[in-house]
Amino acid sequence: MAGEPQPSGAPTKGGWITFPFLIATMAGLTIAAGGWTNNIIVYLINEFNIKRIDAAQIANIVNGCTALFPILGAILADSFFGSFTIISVSSLISLAGILLINLTAILDTLKPAPCENGLTVCMAPSKTQLAILYTSLALSSMGLAGTRFTLATMGADQFDNPKHQGVFFNWHFFTMYAGTLVSVVGIVYVEDNVGWGLGYGLCVAANLIGLAIFVVGKRYYRLMKPQSSPFTGLACVIVAAFRKRKVFLSSKSEDYWQETHAGGTKFVKTTPTNSFKFLNHAAIITHGDTTSDGFIKKPWNLCTLQQVEDFKTLIRIFPLWSTGILLCTPLAMQMSLVVLQALAMDRHLGPTFQISAGTMMVFVMLSTSISLAIIDRFLLPTFEKLTGTSPTPLQRIGVGHALNILSMAISAIVESKRLATARSHNLHGNTVVPMSVFWMVPQLVVVGVGEAFHFPGNVSLYYQEFPKSLKSTAAAMVAMFIGIAFYLGTAIVDFLRKTTGWLPNGINDGRMDNVYWVLTVIALINFGYYLICSWLYEYQNVEKNELSSSSPCPC
Structure with a gap:
């Protein structure tokens, strides 16, 4: 991603002035997330009368969402909306989800009657209660997933020096561990020994504080322009290779489309590698693929040789x-x-x-x-x-x-x-x-x-x-x-x-x-x-x- 152009004379954004805002945001969101994720199994068993293995299964699905969805957040941030928007919206989503979980802990109508000691069969939650519970977990999971790695990327974007980026990454992950420890030791204890309502209320407060600090620091951030998704180029390789599957491959480098730069095409004396040769069809130039001034006329018919080799690397x-x-x-x-x-x-x-x-x-x-x-x-x-x-x-x-x-x-x-x-x-x-x-x-x-x-x-x-x-x-x-x-x-x-x-x-x-x-x-x-x-x-x-x-x- 490239930085947004700054007007002449405008103050330079980014750098260490953004560090306390981003780290404090990470701390707040991590404490909030750790407070509800690390004790969710116990909550489901004790408050919703869900069987133990079923509760563990639900927790696995929740953890899977929080680990899998960062890919979607990274693609949306890099390709369409930018990191600031994705983090802000995701933080709001997680806040709504944790608030809804908190309501299930506070309001008796949103959970089944407590299971008395000695009973072999307890009252199961109603469909409405389960729907509200699952909605709260889904919102909280998606919100957490949208912030965890996007915050790391946005933090690195504030620095030009790779050493400074490395220092930020170290503090980012340290904060993630420290915040999780605070929530596991502190908030989980409150949930088990004081009350679920207060415990989840602390999670709501931590999420809200983290979001507020993040928004306040906006004027200092270096915001990056979203670029087209690299996954589009990789998909193009598959489509173009299939469309040109009957075209004979050439051994000459000039028959393949090379990296383009401003002002036209730069031909480099390279040819595709012999591995996965079928994909080489995507970069071979045929009649009607390019315009008279040297640009691609039909993007899904022709890809650069670098895109082909990138796809091979992934394979x-x-x-x-x-x-x-x-x-x-x-x-x-x-x-x-x-x-x-x-x-x-x-x-x-x-x-x-x-x-x-x-x-x-x-x-x-x-x-x-x-x-x-x-x-x-x-x-x-x-x-x-x-x-x-x-x-x-x-x-x-x-x-x-x-x-x-x-x-x-x-x-x-x-x-x-x-x-x-x-x-x-x-x-x-x-x-x-x-x-x-x-x-x-x-x-x-x-x-x-x-x-x-x-x-x-x-x-x-x-x-x-x-x-x-x-x-x-x-x-x-x-x-x-x-x-x-x-x-x-x-x-x-x-x-x-x-x-x-x-x-x-x-x-x-x-x-x-x-x-x-x-x-x-x-x-x-x-x-x-x-x-x-x-x-x-x-x-x-x-x-x-x-x-x-x-x-x-x-x-």
């Missing part, structure tokens, strides 16, 4: 990208299952204080944050001293795969012990088992260390390898496979519920340990697939321009 990297889906699927399922396990375990810290089930993921965040610092300040420098080179993105992702497998295996072992304890005490349903919830900390710590390796590695890989026209979309592509992973995890849970007895509503009567073993096998097979893909893959860009290791994209 080459797709197998590696697909491994990220099954890398995140076990993690996505674990996020929900851990909450269900925590509800059926001893959560006391001391004689009186009891931690919230939704706060268990704080151990992942702390582990990731600490690991990032250790990797950046100790492991990477040590690796470079010993080998003389920096670890490649593929190597870092590979370590993450291995740690993912280890985490799922530990999860299976811990759940086996929890079930054995339940049976030894003859406990059924969702009765709390006399086993500390902190038994699950090791598996969550391993997950966090793995994220510190594979998420920055994935972001670095796609930012380095994606075509220049798609650089701003590279990070969102990581979010995209995270979103797909949540939906795939939902499908796997549905399949296991229908074909096995492992996931009943009362988890003490099931075999959740077998679910974790299945995830371990899936992760192991996917790791083998990843090793094959990474072995066959050849880096397209030899530059070692990697993003800072402090810039993960957390599941």
Whole structure:
């Protein structure tokens, strides 16, 4: 994107003066989002009488939306409306959604009657109550998705110096982690121990403050003009190649349409690569494709050679990208299952204080944050001293795969012990088992260390390898496979519920340990697939321009 032209003598916009506005906006929106997303399973179970596995499934769908929709937000911001408009509108949408969730917590008519202790059958929510609940979740999810990555892009647009952009990214992701920790530790505690109305009310206030700060800072922002979507050019390659499928390919560079610049066409002595030769038809020049002054007459009949090669790059990297889906699927399922396990375990810290089930993921965040610092300040420098080179993105992702497998295996072992304890005490349903919830900390710590390796590695890989026209979309592509992973995890849970007895509503009567073993096998097979893909893959860009290791994209 190019910056909007500034009138002569106009003050320069952008720079560090925008930093406090954008970071404060990120903090407010993150605290608001973390307050409702991290405890949504408990809310659905306790306030809407939704069965536990069903609540986990709903949470997976919500998380999938928040991870998948940033792609749509990035395309709309880059191609049509600009980042400022998308962030403002998305913040309003999330505010409306969280406000509606808050109303369901405050007004008794918007939720079913409370389920009394000892009852095996509780009153289910009505269709109207479910419709309002699902509307609130949809609005909140779409609003969150429209701001999370668009804010990062807009922040980077305020700086011309790549080092300053890197510093902003570091603070952006630090703020995202810090805001999530505040919401998980503070707001979730309020929801569980004081009241859902007050907890969600704090989320509304945080969202409103973040939006207000963002709008106030508008006069300082450097706003960028939206450009045509690069995805249009990629679609053109498919259409043009199909239309010209019967045209004979040439070995001469002048027979192919090259990059255009102001003033006409610049022919470079290059010819298309031989891989995926069918796509080369899209760039070959035929009669009637161009005007007399050297411009394309029919855009969907002719593409530049660079567009063809960009499309080939995406095809080459797709197998590696697909491994990220099954890398995140076990993690996505674990996020929900851990909450269900925590509800059926001893959560006391001391004689009186009891931690919230939704706060268990704080151990992942702390582990990731600490690991990032250790990797950046100790492991990477040590690796470079010993080998003389920096670890490649593929190597870092590979370590993450291995740690993912280890985490799922530990999860299976811990759940086996929890079930054995339940049976030894003859406990059924969702009765709390006399086993500390902190038994699950090791598996969550391993997950966090793995994220510190594979998420920055994935972001670095796609930012380095994606075509220049798609650089701003590279990070969102990581979010995209995270979103797909949540939906795939939902499908796997549905399949296991229908074909096995492992996931009943009362988890003490099931075999959740077998679910974790299945995830371990899936992760192991996917790791083998990843090793094959990474072995066959050849880096397209030899530059070692990697993003800072402090810039993960957390599941």
